[in-house]
Amino acid sequence: MLDAGQALEVLLALGQRHDAGADLRVWRTAALLVAELVAGQQLLPALERDGPRLRATWRPRPVPATATRIANLSRAMPALCRAVVQYPAAAPAPRILLDHFLAAGADALVRDLAAADATMAERLARWQAEPQSPGAAWMASLVGPEAQVALQGQTAEELFQAWQEWSGPEHVAGDEVFRIAFRLEPPADPGAPWGLSYLLQAVDDPTILVPAAQIWRERGQTFYYMDRHFTQPQERLLRALAFAARLVPPIEESLHSKAPEQASLTLAQAFVFLKDAAPLLEQSGFGVLVPTWWGGAGRLKARARTQEVRPRTRKRQTNLSFEQMVNFRWELSLGDHPISREEFEQLVALKEPLVQVRGEWIVLDPQQARQALTLFDQGGEMSVAQALRMGLSGESEPLPGGVTFAGIEAEGALGEMLGNLREAHQLEELPQPKALRGELRPYQRRGFSWLHFMRHYGLGACLADDMGLGKSIQAIALLLHERATAPKGGPSLIVCPTSVTGNWQRELTRFSPTLRVLVHQGTERARGDQVATAAARQDVVITSYKLLARDREALTAINWRLAILDEAQNIKNSDTRQAQAARALRAEARIALTGTPVENRLTELWSIMAFLNPGYLGGETDFRRTYARPIERAGDQEAAERLRHLTGPFILRRLKSDPTIINDLPEKIEMKVFVPLTQEQATLYEAAVRDALEQIAVADAEGEELRRRGLVLAMLTRLKQICNHPAHFLKDGSELRGRSGKLERLSEMLEELLAANDRALIFTQFTEMGALLEQYLSQQLLTEPLFLHGGTPARERDRMVRRFQAAEGPPFFILSLKAGGVGLNLTHASHVFHFDRWWNPAVEDQATDRAFRIGQTRNVQVHKFVCGGTLEEKIDAMIEGKRALAAQVLGAGEQWLTELSTAQLRDLVALRREEISE
The missing domain is CATH 3.40.50.300 (P-loop containing nucleotide triphosphate hydrolases)
Known part of the structure; x- marks a missing residue:
């Protein structure tokens, strides 16, 4: 039998097991939610009665996004998760079981983290040395190994009552059927007050809203509405409004009415409600409805406009390098309306947090607006790599005054590159090379065309097709196209596991007999300066990862036309000698072939991308902090989406099950x-x-x-x-x-x-x-x-x-x-x-x-x-x-x-x- 902490440790250590059953996958997801609750501080310190004594616990208090995921997980829970009793009727409800797991897991995880923290250990010792202090006793039981509070009698009761008053009554926001909601409505006249209406909102269908006026017309102890019920509606509405008035003082004024239906807010109070009170009310379980423009459309935005890339020489440059610099300047807009410096200075002079611009309400925090003014004087240079990261991810470093980054407007080659990367899957297909022996399937021709498209812009590309879809023949088609369009270019290098060097040699002989191929392998292989001499006479050189590391000095001294890594997961550990040697290769373009760009850890993806496009994802330490840890440990979906936007244009992933692929395949493929x-x-x-x-x-x-x-x-x-x-x-x-x-x-x-x-x-x-x-x-x-x-x-x-x-x-x-x-x-x-x-x-x-x-x-x-x-x-x-x-x-x-x-x-x-x- 495992305790909560041990169960959590086992589940988090499982990883994405292919052989895990549906019930185990649910519990691992629940364990990730526990980690997210703790990492996001979505917890409330609590007290529970344990006979005559008290127990200190940590209760989950999820933000709305997390609460939605918890609700979805409870609905997806298979019956096997509840098969812990002899009779099915006695099995706990899915949500009750999940809530209990989350509470027990979060409590155990906080205590484990506290035990591993030397500073917390010192504090715990001090608190335990003050057993008569209610606060010290409560803190000691919250982070120590024992949950029972070392207090009894009247002292314990007073602590419990104080905690109740501090935390608010249970279910103050409502129950599992209805909850109290607040809707903020802007006035038609900018000088008029804002309205904050009181409503009942159905938990299972948030579109069902009942005005407070309808509640006050009810006379019974239970309010019925569309097969739903809410007991003691008037009393509970008043109690909820009294609680909310702590956060929104204008609500207290409305309570002087016998049947309060809404509160009136000044413009400044409306802004405070939107900025501070609304999130706190949501965390307390209330429903909050705010104008759509508050979500971002009506905020101050800044767009970086870049100018043409300066060529390094007077000759026309076809490819961009990640190290090249571009000039840029900031352009500001309010909502969707561009704004000049003069207009903006006039709005800042109003010193109002919310202003109307061309009939639309815009958020303009006075203090932040003054800071945002400095953007008109900023600009300068950024690297092509930085511009690509910002353009593809839609993110930048934090801007002054809380300004929202709205993307990049790029000119010239950089603008063309960004535009084409966003629409890469609509690229024009090339005919297959005439020298290719065999016929490319439609999806293979698309893959070959994509590799050439990336090569044209000097960008590293990862072809991540499923095993058996023919990654090698698509790469061979590119090699033939390269020689046909630029016959005087240098040789290309293929690096693969030792076990498939023979495969590559045979595939090249079979599909491209006109290419001159050298296998750099065996005791008779060229050494030192002879490697460059031997390679210069070839179109393609094949070697293994082991020899890449062993002959690194000779192989990295050559300027390769293409550097192709087959089974690129062999460089997934960035600190290995072969991964370091791969990153040291000099090549006009780099290609990775792998069916598994990520096997166990996201840092494997970083290692492959560091070979393909050095510097694009930043350093490995920053990558771990920004993406790997939030995604792997806490299931951060926003971080995962940002990473997808950053890396997606550089990875072509096709599965055998894709409709566009499966129709191209024969029923049986032998190799x-x-x-x-x-x-x-x-x-x-x-x-x-x-x-x-x-x-x-x-x-x-x-x-x-x-x-x-x-x-x-x-x-x-x-x-x-x-x-x-x-x-x-x-x-x-x-x-x-x-x-x-x-x-x-x-x-x-x-x-x-x-x-x-x-x-x-x-x-x-x-x-x-x-x-x-x-x-x-x-x-x-x-x-x-x-x-x-x-x-x-x-x-x-x-x-x-x-x-x-x-x-x-x-x-x-x-x-x-x-x-x-x-x-x-x-x-x-x-x-x-x-x-x-x-x-x-x-x-x-x-x-x-x-x-x-x-x-x-x-x-x-x-x-x-x-x-x-x-x-x-x-x-x-x-x-x-x-x-x-x-x-x-x-x-x-x-x-x-x-x-x-x-x-x-x-x-x-x-x-x-x-x-x-x-």
């Missing part, structure tokens, strides 16, 4: 995933080949045909196991992480699927490898994969299928190819992984059809893993060459391989060392 062997795998592979070929040669010499076939099959099995993982071959129960190219790549791809809330089937022909995958995924991805193999009982097999097909089922299902290849309906999977190959297309297709079958509503992506440079790649090429006759020519399984001659076998299993990972 090869080429991965390198690790050094350990390569050593084991060559040793196994050497020993097996020696034994096969002996069997050849002795004419033992049957024994030879057995040796060939045994060799193939051992090599497959080595390609899978050294621990699979050695069977020694050793560490799994970092030793297999296949397993590392599978882990990377499954992490992306988790972020997208997708599900996958993972096939292997080895039960032992399935067990290793189950162990690894459980440890590394903190998930619970299912594992079905030949030894699984029929009843357990059916249970697994039902679990996976359930709405909240596990994300991954590992299956041995023989046990899971037929007879199953697993349509909740949209991805199929063949971790190792059966080398028979019909068998693989049959396994794939566990997901790609009637009942499947999504496109299925099939990923076939191949270790580059090994027999797996060579056999795959043989299969592809004979695929049309595969069933007849290749037969079932691997028996056809035993018919190869020893020379053919030696060529088949020979390892290409250049494919080995460093």
Whole structure:
């Protein structure tokens, strides 16, 4: 059993768990609301009777926005959240249960924070040393470990009564059906008084308003209105008005009437009501209706108008840099009306907080207005990065006099850039490059055009399409377009995980054979100054993140045309050597490709953006304070919206489920995933080949045909196991992480699927490898994969299928190819992984059809893993060459391989060392 503090800690530590049920997600949201209540000081210190003693507690007092979210959460609460009693009728109501959780959680969190504060510990010791002081005793019980107040008898009763008088009567603003509301109405004549009307407002439908005059006409103890009721309406209205009069003195004058319906306010009193009293009344539970212009339309605003960017040289400059400076000046407006300095000085001279300008009421605090006058004398320079931040986010540094920032009006190249960024999704599509072998799908052509659009303005761009939508071919199209439009430009750099360098090389060869490609990898790679010389002869250089960090000095000395980071989440930790090396690259334009721009923390997004557009989001410390902490810890929606406006124009995110995408996709997409062997795998592979070929040669010499076939099959099995993982071959129960190219790549791809809330089937022909995958995924991805193999009982097999097909089922299902290849309906999977190959297309297709079958509503992506440079790649090429006759020519399984001659076998299993990972 957890106490409130422990439950809160567990819920906040969960993060966005993909496998969390609906009830757990509700409670985690509630925990975030607790943190928001405490961080926003939306609490009231309270006292409760506990028999003859008192208990001190913290009660939530949410502001309207938070109160609305709490109400929405209570309505969304599933019945399972209330399944804590034997009989359903005895279950607490959702709102009661949620309110109790929020109160208990907020109280526990305040005490935990106080215990961790050294200054508060000193104060607590002083308060506990004064047990007879009511104030000290109450404070000690509010922040100390014990909630019970160390007071008894008359002293305790006097403290309780004083607290009641201070906090106001319970439900003074109303109840769960109606609440007392105030409506401020400006006069038609600027010199006339303002009216503050008294109303009843329905809590569930704020548009239902009942004037106070109708209340005074009632004679019964209960007021009925549209199936709603309000007990003792007249008495409660008077009590509420007496309470509100503390905040709005003119209300007290209206109470001299037998049936008060409204109060009259001077212009100055109306301004004080709007500025100070209205928020306090709302926090106390009252309804407040104010003129629409108070929300911002009628306030003093300032717009920054920039002038043309000064070029660094006399030559025409096509791209802007974030460091360039622009001149700007401030322009002021009242509401939607621009105003000159002379007009503004005349209004300031009136010294009125509310003024009428061209028939509209405008807020003009006299003291702030005098400060705002200084904006006419301000201006100067700002960087392009600052102008973009202000223009896209709609925010600036605080302006004098509380002036509202109204955006930027930019001229020239900056204005064109800002305008196009806001309308980037309406950009003109480019035709695909003529040199591209293959056809871009419509959404891929849009993505390629967007990358070029961002490149044109010198802006870094993040292509964040779902896995399988073809990020690489869109980048290749851009590389071809670059060479076609500016053939004399320098080389481009592609940085990717070691596990996919072979994939990139093959994709470039397949789709753009005219591009000259260099793979900067292996012990024979160029070093030092030779790197620049070798790169200058190429169109594209491919390297890995590890080598980017290791060869940083050589790679960052080159002026690259494009710097493309594939699987850009590899630089999510900004202080790693590879992230620092990536930011140090010199390039005309930068591109990040990733399906998961944010996996766990928002600082990962900052790290990627710091590579794409250095300085745009400011420093990491400021980013944490302004965005990461408010959003992650308190669920700050306003901060999240600001961040979305800032980063949205630089990120193109498309999901497979998007209507514009899903219609472009075939029903089944098959792709090869080429991965390198690790050094350990390569050593084991060559040793196994050497020993097996020696034994096969002996069997050849002795004419033992049957024994030879057995040796060939045994060799193939051992090599497959080595390609899978050294621990699979050695069977020694050793560490799994970092030793297999296949397993590392599978882990990377499954992490992306988790972020997208997708599900996958993972096939292997080895039960032992399935067990290793189950162990690894459980440890590394903190998930619970299912594992079905030949030894699984029929009843357990059916249970697994039902679990996976359930709405909240596990994300991954590992299956041995023989046990899971037929007879199953697993349509909740949209991805199929063949971790190792059966080398028979019909068998693989049959396994794939566990997901790609009637009942499947999504496109299925099939990923076939191949270790580059090994027999797996060579056999795959043989299969592809004979695929049309595969069933007849290749037969079932691997028996056809035993018919190869020893020379053919030696060529088949020979390892290409250049494919080995460093």
